[in-house]
Amino acid sequence: MPPALSDLYEQASQIQSVDWYGIWIAIFLGVWLTARLAHRLGRWTVQRPIAVSLGRRIGYELPWLAQTIDISTACEVILVGVLLGANIVLLLVSAHGWADVQQRAAKLAVLNLLPLGTGLTFGLPAHLLGISRSAVAWLHRWFGRVMAAHSLLHGAIAIARADNPIPSMRHDWVPLLAAAAILMILPVTLHVVVRRHCQVVMRIHYLLAVTAMVALAYHTWDQGSDSRWQVVGAGALWIVLSFVAVSHAVFVQQRWSAGRPAVSIRPFHDLLRMDITVSPHWHIRPGQYVYLWLPHAGFRSCFQLQPFYVAYWDDAPGLRILYVLTRPRASSLSTRLYLCEWLHQRRQPALLLGPYGRSIDFSLFGTIVFIVEDIGMLRVLPYIRMLVQASEERRVMVRKLKIVWQMQDFEHQCWLGDWMQDLLDRDRGEFKILEFRLYYLTKTTSVDPGDAFGERIKLCQGPLMAGEIVQGHLSKRRGKLAVGVCARQSVRQQVHDVVQPRTGPDIKFFDLDLGPGHVREAPCRNKYTATAPASSDS
Known part of the structure; x- marks a missing residue:
C-alpha cells in the first residue's frame, strides 16, 4: 500500500464508529447537492420510466393510522427505518x-x-x-x-x-x-x-x-x-x-438604486391583500413563496417571519408589484394585519426572503385540469398566467387548460379582480386554451350571474362533483394529461382516488398545498364523502 494511502487508512481507523454517522450524513448531502447541480445543468438525468416506477413505489400512501404518527408514505417509512436503524446500531453494537x-x-x-x-x-x-x-x-x-x-x-x-x-x-x-x-x-x-x-x-x-x-x-x-x-x-x-438568506434578500434580489421593498396592506373582499413593490430585477416563478418581515407593523408583528405564496405580479415602469392574498384567519400575523386599520393603505418597509420553492413544469402536457376550491384558486393562478403566456409564444404543448373552481359565494369571483379578464385577453391567439368553469353555492348579489361573462366562463350553481369531472377528462384523454388539485381533504380524496391508480408517463397528478405554512388535515377515511361548502378558514 502506498505511504499516502497507508497514512489515510491509519487516520480513518482511529475515527470512532459514532463519528462515522456524521461523516456519512455529510457525504450524502454532498453527493445529493452535486447530483442536483448536475441535473440542473443537464449533465445528468434519470430515465423517465425508472423515475416514474420508483416514484409510484416509494410514494405509496399509508393508511390513516400510520399517518397519525407522522409517517405518510413508503418513502418516509424507509427514511425513518434508516435513521432509527443507524442510530440503534451505532449505539449498541460493540x-x-x-x-x-x-x-x-x-x-x-x-x-x-x-x-x-x-x-x-x-x-x-x-x-x-x-x-x-x-x-x-x-x-x-x-x-x-x-x-x-x-x-x-x-x-x-x-x-x-x-x-x-x-x-x-x-x-x-x-x-x-x-x-x-x-x-x-x-x-x-x-x-x-x-x-x-x-x-x-x-x-x-x-x-x-x-x-x-x-x-x-x-x-x-x-x-x-x-x-x-x-x-x-x-x-x-x-x-x-440565516446570514445567507438575509444577504440574498438585501444584496442579490434588490439593487440599492431601486430602493427597498415596500408593502401596502388592505382588506379585499373578506381577504387580506398585500401589494409588495420590489425592483424589476426581482425574479419569481409560479409556485414559489416568500417570507415577509414587517418590522414597523407593531411589536408583536416584528417577531414573525411568515411565508406567503405570490398570487400574481405586474411589471410597471422601474418596478415590479407582487400580489399576495390570504385569509385573515390563516395565521396570527394575517389576523393582526387585517384588524390594524392604521396599517391599511400605508406603504410599510419590509424585508422579503426568497423566493423559494419548486415550480412544476407543465410544458409537456397537452391537457391540464385544475380542480380548486375557495382560496385555492390563487394557488394555481401563477401557473395559469405562465401557461397562457407560453402558449402565445409557442413554448409549451398545452392545447386545453381547464379551471374548475368551487366557490362558497358567487361574490368570491371578485377575488381575482381584473386578473381573470387579463388572462382571457392574453389568450387571444390561435389556440385559445383557457376555459373557466365556476361552481357557486350561494348568491348574495342581485346581479344575474350570467351577465358580463363570455363563452369561455361557464357558471354552475351547486357543489362540484370532482371525481366525475376528472373521470370525464380521463375517458376522453388524448395525449398527456395533468390534473392538479388544491382544495379541502374530501375533494382531494375524490380526485386522488380517480387519478392516482391511472398515473404513469402520460397521466400525472399534482396535489398542491394551500400555503407554504399550511398543515394538512388528517386523511379522509371515507373516500366517498360528499363535497361540502368551503369553510372560511381553509
Whole structure:
C-alpha cells in the first residue's frame, strides 16, 4: 500500500464508529447537492420510466393510522427505518457496558443536532436541496425526536449510575435544564397542536430551542467534551444559513438604486391583500413563496417571519408589484394585519426572503385540469398566467387548460379582480386554451350571474362533483394529461382516488398545498364523502 494511502487508512481507523454517522450524513448531502447541480445543468438525468416506477413505489400512501404518527408514505417509512436503524446500531453494537452506551448516546444526540440548524426558515435549505418545505420540516421533526431520545437515554443512565442521584441532579441542573427543554419541544410540535396553534407553537419552539442550545453549550464546554465543537457547529450552521438568506434578500434580489421593498396592506373582499413593490430585477416563478418581515407593523408583528405564496405580479415602469392574498384567519400575523386599520393603505418597509420553492413544469402536457376550491384558486393562478403566456409564444404543448373552481359565494369571483379578464385577453391567439368553469353555492348579489361573462366562463350553481369531472377528462384523454388539485381533504380524496391508480408517463397528478405554512388535515377515511361548502378558514 502506498505511504499516502497507508497514512489515510491509519487516520480513518482511529475515527470512532459514532463519528462515522456524521461523516456519512455529510457525504450524502454532498453527493445529493452535486447530483442536483448536475441535473440542473443537464449533465445528468434519470430515465423517465425508472423515475416514474420508483416514484409510484416509494410514494405509496399509508393508511390513516400510520399517518397519525407522522409517517405518510413508503418513502418516509424507509427514511425513518434508516435513521432509527443507524442510530440503534451505532449505539449498541460493540458497546462495553452502560458507560460506553452513555457516552455514545451523548455523541449521537449532538450529531443529530447538526441537521436542526436550518437557519431562520426552512425555505433556504429546501431550495438548496431541491425538496419541498414540508419535507425539510418532516426531517427536522424526526432528527429532533432522535436527538431527544438520545438525550433522555444519556441522562437516565447518568442518574442511574450515580451513587447519590438526588444531590447529583441538584449539582448538574444545567444538563437537566437542556433535557427538559428538548423534551418539552416534542409535545408542542405534534401534528394536532401545530395545525390549531401554529404561531404560538413556533414561539414556544424557538424559546425552548434557544434554552436547550445555551444549556448544551455550557454543559459540553464545562465537561471538556469533544462534542462541544458539534454544538458550536450547529449554532454556526444556523447563523450561516440565516446570514445567507438575509444577504440574498438585501444584496442579490434588490439593487440599492431601486430602493427597498415596500408593502401596502388592505382588506379585499373578506381577504387580506398585500401589494409588495420590489425592483424589476426581482425574479419569481409560479409556485414559489416568500417570507415577509414587517418590522414597523407593531411589536408583536416584528417577531414573525411568515411565508406567503405570490398570487400574481405586474411589471410597471422601474418596478415590479407582487400580489399576495390570504385569509385573515390563516395565521396570527394575517389576523393582526387585517384588524390594524392604521396599517391599511400605508406603504410599510419590509424585508422579503426568497423566493423559494419548486415550480412544476407543465410544458409537456397537452391537457391540464385544475380542480380548486375557495382560496385555492390563487394557488394555481401563477401557473395559469405562465401557461397562457407560453402558449402565445409557442413554448409549451398545452392545447386545453381547464379551471374548475368551487366557490362558497358567487361574490368570491371578485377575488381575482381584473386578473381573470387579463388572462382571457392574453389568450387571444390561435389556440385559445383557457376555459373557466365556476361552481357557486350561494348568491348574495342581485346581479344575474350570467351577465358580463363570455363563452369561455361557464357558471354552475351547486357543489362540484370532482371525481366525475376528472373521470370525464380521463375517458376522453388524448395525449398527456395533468390534473392538479388544491382544495379541502374530501375533494382531494375524490380526485386522488380517480387519478392516482391511472398515473404513469402520460397521466400525472399534482396535489398542491394551500400555503407554504399550511398543515394538512388528517386523511379522509371515507373516500366517498360528499363535497361540502368551503369553510372560511381553509
